[in-house]
Amino acid sequence: xxxRRVIASLxxxxxxxxxxxxxxxLEKRAPVFSSDPAAVGSRLDNVRRLVTxxxxxxRIIEGSDDKAKQQRNEAELHxxxxxxxxxxxxxxxxxxxxxxATEKMFSSIRQIGTGKDGVDKQTRDFxxxxxxxxxxxxxIERVANEKGGMxxxxxxxxxxxxxxxxxxxxxxxxxxSGARSKLDxxxxxxxxxxxxxxxxxxxxxxxxFASKEEEYHYELDRNDTHRMLLQVLLSDRKKSAGxxxxxxxYVGRSSQxxxxxxxxxxNGAFGQAVDSLEEATKYLQRAIRSAGVYIPG
Numbered sequence: 001x002x003x004r005r006v007i008a009s010l011x012x013x014x015x016x017x018x019x020x021x022x023x024x025x026l027e028k029r030a031p032v033f034s035s036d037p038a039a040v041g042s043r044l045d046n047v048r049r050l051v052t053x054x055x056x057x058x059r060i061i062e063g064s065d066d067k068a069k070q071q072r073n074e075a076e077l078h079x080x081x082x083x084x085x086x087x088x089x090x091x092x093x094x095x096x097x098x099x100x101a102t103e104k105m106f107s108s109i110r111q112i113g114t115g116k117d118g119v120d121k122q123t124r125d126f127x128x129x130x131x132x133x134x135x136x137x138x139x140i141e142r143v144a145n146e147k148g149g150m151x152x153x154x155x156x157x158x159x160x161x162x163x164x165x166x167x168x169x170x171x172x173x174x175x176x177s178g179a180r181s182k183l184d185x186x187x188x189x190x191x192x193x194x195x196x197x198x199x200x201x202x203x204x205x206x207x208x209f210a211s212k213e214e215e216y217h218y219e220l221d222r223n224d225t226h227r228m229l230l231q232v233l234l235s236d237r238k239k240s241a242g243x244x245x246x247x248x249x250y251v252g253r254s255s256q257x258x259x260x261x262x263x264x265x266x267n268g269a270f271g272q273a274v275d276s277l278e279e280a281t282k283y284l285q286r287a288i289r290s291a292g293v294y295i296p297g
Contacts, residue, residue, distance in 0.1 A: 006277045009138070019129060037086075041271075043095075047101050047102055048079060049104050051075050056105070056109040057105075060123055067208060069108075070106050071107050071108035072105060074104045074106070075101045078098070078100040078101035082097035095190070098269045102123065126183065128292060129180070130167070130168060132184055132233075133187050135233050136190040136191055137157050138232070139228075139232040140193055157191055160189055160193070163185075163186045163189075166182065167186060172183060212270035213273060215270070215274050216261075216265055216270045216274050216277070218280070219261075219274050223258060226285065226288070227284065229284075230251070233293045234287075239291055243290055246287075247287045247291060249275070250284070250286045250287035251281075251283070251284065254280045255280075257279050257283065261273040261276035
């Protein structure tokens with residue numbers, strides 16, 4: 001069964017070609033890139049995103065580190081030079097300018113990563129993750145009470161809250177790295193507890209289904225779990241019009257796929273129905289992540 005999927009954002013994919021080599025290696029020698037115009041055009045697009053719209057670029061633009069801003073501005077000048085050279089058909093000059101833009105941008109990102117803005121980002125990331133933990137725990141307590149006050153589940157939720165409070169205390173002392181490590185573990189436990197609560201003993205059968213029909217019913221229940229998560233996690237979360245539109249599109253596509261799965265199951269095509277449901281659940285995961293809520297694949 002396709003239970004574990006590697007999820008990567010388009011942003012990370014677009015930067016992978018530049019972030020895999022270490023920055024120091026780039027400064028020591030220029031990598032060899034293809035001189036094919038199409039390949040150079042693609043690299044232009046990637047460097048443009050790195051310099052203008054990547055998460056690192058946004059941090060620099062919105063931050064207060066003047067040195068990082070200056071380095072990013074220089075990277076942008078090199079990018080413009082690369083674009084002009086490419087338009088004139090001077091591939092070699094375009095590649096040279098692109099390399100300079102990339103190196104300057106790496107320096108800028110390293111600069112902000114070690115300064116106040118880097119710490120601020122860690123703080124924001126920790127706060128966002130802590131909020132997600134709190135929302136998950138609230139969902140656990142809500143579902144447990146709806147199911148008749150499952151005291152053992154409520155006790156587990158209380159224990160997880162205590163551990164989350166411990167992570168916050170560590171963060172308050174200035175150890176953001178240690179606090180985030182503990183909070184990540186707390187989050188995984190909260191997520192797993194909610195999943196167990198919703199799916200019950202179905203979890204023990206994830207890798208050993210007696211038939212495609214049985215697997216279909218598992219996937220149906222998993223889809224119901226994510227529908228519930230969508231409601232609980234996003235109901236009180238403020239979202240821009242653009243984000244809400246994206247969420248609505250994902251949810252709409254998920255509903256179409258679920259309808260298709262139910263039709264396929266009705267015709268006895270349980271294998272196809274399983275595939276359709278898995279895809280439907282993926283869209284619900286994307287909808288939740290679009291609102292900035294952490295959720296595993």
